[in-house]
Amino acid sequence: RKEVEQDPGPFNVPEGATVAFNCTYSNSASQSFFWYRQDCRKEPKLLMSVYSSGNEDGRFTAQLNRASQYISLLIRDSKLSDSATYLCVVPGYSSASKIIFGSGTRLSIRP
Amino acid sequence: NAGVTQTPKFRVLKTGQSMTLLCAQDMNHEYMYWYRQDPGMGLRLIHYSVGEGTTAKGEVPDGYNVSRLKKQNFLLGLESAAPSQTSVYFCASSYGGSYQETQYFGPGTRLLVL
Numbered sequence: 001r002k003e004v005e006q007d008p009g010p011f012n013v014p015e016g017a018t019v020a021f022n023c024t025y026s027n028s029a030s031q032s033f034f035w036y037r038q039d040c041r042k043e044p045k046l047l048m049s050v051y052s053s054g055n056e057d058g059r060f061t062a063q064l065n066r067a068s069q070y071i072s073l074l075i076r077d078s079k080l081s082d083s084a085t086y087l088c089v090v091p092g093y094s095s096a097s098k099i100i101f102g103s104g105t106r107l108s109i110r111p
Numbered sequence: 112n113a114g115v116t117q118t119p120k121f122r123v124l125k126t127g128q129s130m131t132l133l134c135a136q137d138m139n140h141e142y143m144y145w146y147r148q149d150p151g152m153g154l155r156l157i158h159y160s161v162g163e164g165t166t167a168k169g170e171v172p173d174g175y176n177v178s179r180l181k182k183q184n185f186l187l188g189l190e191s192a193a194p195s196q197t198s199v200y201f202c203a204s205s206y207g208g209s210y211q212e213t214q215y216f217g218p219g220t221r222l223l224v225l
Contacts, residue, residue: 008151032211041219042218043201043218098208101153101155103151103152
């Protein structure tokens with residue numbers, strides 16, 4: 001299994017819909033995870049951290065499933081401004097790969 | 112407070128040419144990183160620095176060199192550019208080196224090697 005895998009999408013959903021996507025990871029010792037958001041041709045920015053069971057911030061909920069080794073990101077009442085690529089980040093195995101970025105899931109919200 | 116800035120924003124090189132990418136941060140962060148991002152792939156760590164005067168190899172260091180002479184600056188050098196180094200380069204910084212630390216990214220440098 002790759003260290004981190006994401007469905008590249010694109011996920012194309014209507015405004016107001018709920019959308020969720022997963023990220024699987026291989027390092028069973030990982031304790032904390034992150035979701036970064038990257039707008040087209042821009043830099044990644046931290047969206048939220050995921051520790052223990054999960055985290056919620058407004059319309060965004062991140063959950064961790066240790067048994068199946070995946071984290072999920074749920075976006076409720078999606079807005080046009082949510083259109084972006086969402087990068088899953090997990091701890092790396094070594095100092096040379098301190099954290100591993102997934103290749104991202106592209107989300108497009110349509111009016 | 113500008114955060115993390117990168118120079119230049121865009122550059123075209125011919126194979127074999129050299130160049131230096133400059134990253135600067137004004138957050139007094141100890142840790143700085145250079146990543147490259149290619150289509151369909153996640154960001155890959157090239158080199159990083161845990162403090163002024165120190166550098167370390169990341170996942171894909173071949174063909175690149177770095178220097179951290181001042182705490183606020185982290186330079187990435189390409190001695191002899193190759194088409195395989197066409198990519199978007201992001202610099203990032205963090206207060207500490209724990210994987211739990213938030214990394215703050217610069218706006219990126221788009222490099223095309225012909």
